[in-house]
Amino acid sequence: MARRELTVAQAWRALERVPDPEVPVVSLCELGIVRRVRRVDGDLEVTLTPTYSGCPATEAIAASVRQALGRAGETRVVLRTQLSPPWTTDWISAAGRDKLRRYGIAPPEPGGAAEVGGKDWQPLRFQPASPACPRCGSRRSRRLSQFGATACKALYRCEACLEPFEYFKPI
């Protein structure tokens, strides 16, 4: 594709379908990781807030953002990482939550983290109220393990339909 300068709207469109490396069913935009896109002195500046500081996926995220914009023809990409305010699961869009649920992952309960003492607690200590089963909606769920396939998820079992499911832990 020929080199060209994308408008900010075109850049957002190019980023819309970039999957999250750890939870590929949702995009970086739906997770709220892509915070801002703007043109600064001819450069396309993209501000990212990683989900967890020190998250090993951060490098992969930066690479896939560069790749998506490069494929759309943009050559002047500048990535900025912004850690403050810290990313929170509250930034996951409604569309992102629906996709998680359809994929069998219970989306984080909004504000669930606050119940256990606020956002400065480390994610390991969060013990959210029983999340709703993504298959049948029952809240009679029991935690089997603090960790699912990735550290950001916990493993639960629904006591109503007996299916295990992953819960995207709120932070």
Ligand SMILES: [Zn+2]
């Ligand atoms: Zn169920």
